[in-house]
Amino acid sequence: MKRLYADIHRKIGGFDLDVLIDSDASRIGILGESGSGKSMTLKSIAGIEAVDSGHIEADGRVLYDSSDKIDLKPQKRNVGYMFQNYALFPTMSVMKNVMAGLGRPTEENRNKAMEMLRRFRMDGFEDKLPGELSGGQQQRVALARIMVTEPALILLDEPFSALDSYLRDRMQVEMLEMLEDYKGQVVMVSHSRDELYRFSEELFVVSEGHVIRRGETKTVFREPVCAKAARLTGCKNLSPVKRIDEHTVKAIDWGIDLRLEREVPESVSHIGYRAHSFRPVWGQKQENCVKFDPMRVDDLPFEKNYYIRTAGNNDPLCWFVQGEEQKILTEKGLPDYLKLTEDDILLLE
Amino acid sequence: MSSFIDLAKTLDWSPLWISLKTGVVATIISFFLGLWAARKVIKKDHRAKSILDGILTLPMVLPPTVAGFFLLLIFSRRRAFGIFLNDAFDIQVVHTWLGCIIAATVIAFPLMYRNARAAFEQIDANLVYAGRTLGMSELTIFWRIVVPTAGPGIASGTILTFARAMGEYGATSMLAGNIPGKTGTVSQRIAMVIQDGDYVTAGFWVVIVLIIAFFAIFLINMITGKHMKNVRKW
Numbered sequence: 001m002k003r004l005y006a007d008i009h010r011k012i013g014g015f016d017l018d019v020l021i022d023s024d025a026s027r028i029g030i031l032g033e034s035g036s037g038k039s040m041t042l043k044s045i046a047g048i049e050a051v052d053s054g055h056i057e058a059d060g061r062v063l064y065d066s067s068d069k070i071d072l073k074p075q076k077r078n079v080g081y082m083f084q085n086y087a088l089f090p091t092m093s094v095m096k097n098v099m100a101g102l103g104r105p106t107e108e109n110r111n112k113a114m115e116m117l118r119r120f121r122m123d124g125f126e127d128k129l130p131g132e133l134s135g136g137q138q139q140r141v142a143l144a145r146i147m148v149t150e151p152a153l154i155l156l157d158e159p160f161s162a163l164d165s166y167l168r169d170r171m172q173v174e175m176l177e178m179l180e181d182y183k184g185q186v187v188m189v190s191h192s193r194d195e196l197y198r199f200s201e202e203l204f205v206v207s208e209g210h211v212i213r214r215g216e217t218k219t220v221f222r223e224p225v226c227a228k229a230a231r232l233t234g235c236k237n238l239s240p241v242k243r244i245d246e247h248t249v250k251a252i253d254w255g256i257d258l259r260l261e262r263e264v265p266e267s268v269s270h271i272g273y274r275a276h277s278f279r280p281v282w283g284q285k286q287e288n289c290v291k292f293d294p295m296r297v298d299d300l301p302f303e304k305n306y307y308i309r310t311a312g313n314n315d316p317l318c319w320f321v322q323g324e325e326q327k328i329l330t331e332k333g334l335p336d337y338l339k340l341t342e343d344d345i346l347l348l349e
Numbered sequence: 350m351s352s353f354i355d356l357a358k359t360l361d362w363s364p365l366w367i368s369l370k371t372g373v374v375a376t377i378i379s380f381f382l383g384l385w386a387a388r389k390v391i392k393k394d395h396r397a398k399s400i401l402d403g404i405l406t407l408p409m410v411l412p413p414t415v416a417g418f419f420l421l422l423i424f425s426r427r428r429a430f431g432i433f434l435n436d437a438f439d440i441q442v443v444h445t446w447l448g449c450i451i452a453a454t455v456i457a458f459p460l461m462y463r464n465a466r467a468a469f470e471q472i473d474a475n476l477v478y479a480g481r482t483l484g485m486s487e488l489t490i491f492w493r494i495v496v497p498t499a500g501p502g503i504a505s506g507t508i509l510t511f512a513r514a515m516g517e518y519g520a521t522s523m524l525a526g527n528i529p530g531k532t533g534t535v536s537q538r539i540a541m542v543i544q545d546g547d548y549v550t551a552g553f554w555v556v557i558v559l560i561i562a563f564f565a566i567f568l569i570n571m572i573t574g575k576h577m578k579n580v581r582k583w
Contacts, residue, residue, distance in 0.1 A: 048478045074481035087479035091497040100493075101483030149483060 029200025037209040047074035059152035080146035088130035095126040101149040227270035255311025272346035275318040280335030289337040372515030375453035383461030409459035413519025448525030457514035464506025468499035
């Protein structure tokens with residue numbers, strides 16, 4: 001039974017880390033901005049960063065427990081950690097790097113390492129130094145070095161942030177392939193929702209040292225529940241709201257009232273609307289519409305981003321238009337209104 | 350020129366061997382002591398670090414005669430520690446080759462320590478963390494990852510230490526004295542023959558010292574130069 005349980009408490013300077021990661025998913029994602037404590041969480045699980053109190057358990061083994069005074073050294077945790085910059089040993093060849101975690105350089109260990117390099121299509125590079133490899137190759141070596149030690153748990157710390165955007169897309173797909181045969185749990189920390197949406201089955205959203213939302217990844221994106229989580233999952237349009245009655249809220253920043261079929265909970269504090277979800281309306285104004293009054297247009301290769309002035313005179317609303325919709329716009333011209341559809345309106349706390 | 354060649358035939362070469370031997374032994378001691386001290390110091394918090402760093406660097410900043418004064422205070426056979434060494438272990442420091450080594454080590458050690466520390470501080474901590482999560486022991490991490498990665502800095506520290514130890518004069522003359530064939534180093538021989546007005550012999554030794562010094566600098570540039578290839582000119 002694979003299950004990661006990490007209840008971590010740490011006070012450091014003015015920062016309070018207080019997270020609970022508890023999951024039996026095989027691919028776990030932790031989403032958060034830089035400084036949210038997500039990397040520290042990962043380092044605490046690996047034993048590289050000290051913990052004040054809590055309980056950490058992986059693959060049926062207790063790695064840390066403050067009340068039982070258990071605190072295994074990182075060497076004894078059998079947790080593989082991939083660093084943001086891969087941390088390949090610069091003076092060692094690729095082969096020696098992969099063998100570093102295997103102890104004595106016996107023939108058997110050499111074969112194991114070679115086998116792993118072959119699996120990651122890095123055979124032929126055994127004698128190269130890390131500095132002679134491309135970013136993607138370095139990442140493959142780093143993963144080979146981890147996998148060869150057969151860890152009970154693998155932690156990936158912003159694994160794609162050091163790569164340029166073209167390579168990033170390719171390596172995200174490759175990473176999933178490389179981890180295919182791995183039976184243990186993998187935790188990936190990232191600030192990129194795309195990476196985690198692709199990678200993780202279960203997602204934890206971390207902000208200011210706390211888990212603010214957890215759940216099945218697609219559900220978290222569909223229903224972020226709280227405003228911070230909505231922003232982190234890429235919701236561009238957020239406004240505080242005032243609940244007027246059971247079916248009406250006032251979006252304060254946008255200066256409009258929205259009528260909803262469903263009942264508005266008392267606890268609602270914000271409303272969210274994704275930039276891709278607006279529906280253009282020509283002619284007559286309909287319910288739940290904002291006037292289309294663009295203050296700026298960004299022309300991107302496959303997308304047009306419109307920034308729309310609001311009555312509240314705050315941050316503009318973002319409307320992102322792609323593919324078919326773009327064609328319609330060129331045929332019919334710019335719309336008069338944008339409609340917020342009921343299903344896409346996120347009621348947040 | 351011919352007088353130099355005649356001189357080389359009749360010269361007492363013992364100062365060169367004494368200096369070289371002293372330099373090698375003092376460098377070996379400083380090397381391990383310096384790496385050890387640097388490793389300990391960088392793990393300390395800021396306060397302890399600056400205090401320890403001050404103490405360990407002091408011999409480099411002090412005039413060597415002041416260091417010599419303290420060394421005499423410690424090792425003199427008329428003082429407690431000197432008496433203890435003599436009675437318990439039959440070890441004499443003052444006016445012996447051991448005195449040469451101790452004086453040279455104390456003066457040259459800070460160069461090793463400081464270079465090693467600077468090199469260690471440049472190391473990406475993730476390398477050490479990676480070693481730990483891969484199950485490598487702290488000792489293996491130190492000797493197989495940290496020291497090789499800090500290689501150029503440590504190498505130049507070692508060479509500077511050797512050059513400094515070989516040329517040490519002030520503290521050595523006070524602690525070990527200038528006993529020909531026993532504690533008489535090249536630097537002391539130069540001072541001695543100049544006092545006798547023998548500028549030819551002095552000049553001869555100066556040339557030898559210059560050659561060794563130049564060779565040391567050349568070696569440093571060779572070692573650190575390899576890693577300078579990718580540095581952009583500005």
